[in-house]
Amino acid sequence: MTTGAEQGEIAEVGSPVLVPADPVDGVAPWRWMTTVIAVATLFLGVFNAHAIAAWFDELPPSPYTEPLRAPIAAWAATTARLGLDAPRAAVRARWEQAQAMRFGSEQPGEDGSAR
């Protein structure tokens, strides 16, 4: 009988979420976790509103989605007008530059020519 089968895998190989204990662990952990998630969500709602609008545009029309379509598009337009989408656009532009870099004449999007 192996360790894994007797006691489960966690006893044998551990888990990446098990961190050595610290007194801070027990300090309002649920409130801490929820605040982290809420702040990150709000941040993305403000600075990545374009992604929300793009995702919403791909949803099939339904009585539940249609009333939300205009407010979401308006929110994305407002954040864009205020320049809040600029950080994402700047990172995207740099990433596209990196994608466009070449050693020579390689063309990953086209058929090869070895034949």
Place this chain on the structure above:
Amino acid sequence: MLFPTLSFGLFFLVVYCVTWSLGRSNEWRKIALLLASWFFYGAWDARFVALLFVSAFVNWALAQAIVRSDDGRRGRMLVTLGVAANLGVLGYFKYAGFFLEQLAALLTPLGFGRDLPLLQVVLPVGVSFFTFQAISYLVDVHRRRVPAASLLDLTLLMSFFPHLVAGPIVRGADLLPQFRRVPRIDRGVVAAALLLILWGLFKKAVIASQLAGALVDPAFFDPTSRSSFDLLFGAYGYAVQIYCDFSAYSDMAIGLAALLGYTFPRNFDQPYRAASLQDFWRRWHISLSSWLRDYLYIPLGGSRKGPVRTYLNLFLTMLLGGLWHGASWSFVIWGALHGGWLAIERFWSRHRPAGLPRAPRCMGILLTFHIVVLGWIFFRAQGEGEAFAYLGQLFAGDWRNTLVTPLSLALVALGLAIHAVPVGILQATAARVRHHAAPVIGLSLGVLILIVDAMRPEGVAPFIYYQF
């Protein structure tokens, strides 16, 4: 509903709020998680939610009967019936079409092939994972390793959405005791979970997706039109892509479960730093390799029946492990390669001349990595013919570059370099993160997700292991 999408993000936020708002009512919490898991699964194909429930119900009833049976023979009969029923489900959905095709190929020369029905079966997502989970549960109940679970607990064990469609194969011994108590959370676990989710998002949305589109897919699409150089880096690229894709799913699954209060075991441990294939299988898809060890290799006799049976058992275990991935000869060859090399390693460890100096560890790592990459060519190719064509062109000796860009090369290098990162760095980082104020961590998390989102391609391809 894929993990790195907004749809899943909203789904998870709702599940998070509902489950934690249920406070100390553990039963209602589990019911809410079960309903959420069925909704998640139903987003692919609602018909298979019934399959999931029926499978859980049958396994629950069999486990109850096994526990009540005083007679050892009756217990053995029941567990055999259960294993056969689970394998029957897997066999029908996954292999019926393949075996009928092979039978037709055999019978056609005799004039009977055309009488066989053509079977096109829709494969339920994650069927390989939840049937293996059910089999291990029945065997463990029969061997008194775990007590029989309630219907709710077993159904949730098999349906729990973080691991449902692509593992890890979380055993009853790990999750059932957690279901029996109200989950607790601490800052260390939360910090590690958030880091895992973020890291998984980066690996999947940036490394795996970029390599798939710019390097691996073009290399494997028509290998005969590519140079040897392209194909060599295409194979290395796939090694990085599949690691970043599959380990990303595991990381996110472990992180999401942790945010709901449940601990999953580790599923990957820097596999490309393995110095032997045996070592590789202790680091790659650990929940599958340990499942195969505990429920196939050891019952076959393991290493207890002499050297020849040991080699044969290793080979058979990996051959069946290959077939578990899919019904095709490519997966059989992949499994045979791994099983054969494991047997060779075992033979060498027993018969190595005493005076021979040991090779440096880095040689073992290099050799193991290339054996694994060779296997990945069969794993990724559309069929065995395409895999052999890939290998043929790989050794054609044309070393022009028509495919590898600086970004592809950098991502392959990054994907390999992360295997040299010190073990436990995630936990060490989590240990620091938990001391900071929540708004600071929330803002940092938001910024990092925004950066990852800016680098991801439009749309996200499904995880590679969804097909298994």
